[in-house]
Amino acid sequence: MKFLVTGGAGYIGSVVSALLIESGHEVVILDDLSTGHEVAVHPAATFVRGRVHDAVGDVLTPDFDGVLHFAAFIAAGESVQKPEKYWDNNCVGSLRLLDAMRAAGVKRLVFSSTANVYGDPDSTPIPETAATRPPNPYATSKLAVDHALTGEATAHGLAAVSLRYFNVAGAHRASDGTFIGERHDPETHLIPLALQVAAGVREKLQLFGDDYPTPDGTNVRDYIHVSDLAAAHLLALSTMDGGAHRIYNLGNGQGFSNRQVIDVVREVTGHPVPTEIAPRRAGDPADLVASSDKAKRELGWTPAKPALSEIVADAWDFYRATH
Structure with missing residues (x-):
């Protein structure tokens, strides 16, 4: 087709x-x-x-x-x-x-x-x-x-x-060997920004708000x-x-706070990721976690790589391969 x-x-x-x-x-x-x-x-x-x-x-x-x-x-x-x-x-x-x-x-x-x-x-x-x-x-x-x-x-x-x-x-490795990952410029997403800090390209990572109604005060997202x-x-x-x-x-149906994501980045990369608290960004919801039951039921879809550590590891491999 x-x-x-x-x-x-x-x-x-x-x-x-x-x-x-x-x-x-x-x-x-x-x-x-x-x-x-x-x-x-x-x-x-x-x-x-x-x-x-x-x-x-x-x-x-x-x-x-x-x-x-x-x-x-x-x-x-x-x-x-x-x-x-x-x-x-x-x-x-x-x-x-x-x-x-x-x-x-x-x-x-x-x-x-x-x-x-x-x-x-x-x-x-x-x-x-x-x-x-x-x-x-x-x-x-x-x-x-x-x-x-x-x-x-x-x-x-x-x-x-x-x-x-x-x-x-994360990043995807195609059958022809092509490695595809995030290349946004400017970058605004948490995981690639945290990887830039781990790689020494950025001095520190800003966390936009630590006073949300979540367990540790930072935004919770489903990756x-x-x-x-x-x-x-x-x-x-x-x-x-x-x-x-x-x-x-x-989505995966499970939420991770910004602080939890940063901890996983530190574990995967073996590098420190210094952070600082910045004011909230306009329009940022506190907690977004999916129910994907409908997609699983009607499309027969099931995530093959649900672990945050695997998502971060693939993103880190792509970052190192392209920088």
Whole structure:
């Protein structure tokens, strides 16, 4: 089958592209490289450099079997300062993609969504039926696309799946030897930042708030290995129904505080990770832990690498291999 992967030069999109190719599919990647990296593009993929807004209408033709959409900006903190950037790229870009899919008659879409749409949940673990309270423009833009997909499925027969990610980390080694990990610049995610401190690139790590209503006062997050996350996308493609929009949470179902993550980084790397407390970031929920029971039940998905130590170890191996 032939698939378009928007944002396929990014962290998650490049891993999903590799798995699609390893499964025998033809992959075309559309990415403007504003946050992605051409080195992460699988050599067997066809790469088109361009922005979804401008290029997708020319790229997407009726011979495609589906689209996997990763072309979003993801920095929640930045979205508070630059909401217009996130509405334009994440929401308007997705609407232009839906226009192109409708014009080409392409009827299957897997959308990269986020658990951040739940905001501060009433309880954890969080099921898909939980109330959505997006705490920042990033999450709001993702939720808006989820609503658009529901309407598109009802009105035009789209088969859509939204995968709401919890915290993705680790690195993936493809069958061709390609090693794919996080290359964000600037980096905002905890594990790669902690690894930079362990490697001596940063002097210390900032912890944004230590007064949250959690056991040690720092944010609690559910970490999922990028390889496990990517595998769920292929399962989603095989279980779609025309005219239906399905939503699945993807996480391990267990939470780790920022302090616990740093302790694991110290253990895995054998290096100290000095920290300092900084003010809370706007829009940061205290506790996000997934219930992935629906994905396990309906997709047959089970994380193969649930241990935080293995997630950190793979990320550390990637960091050392690329620096």
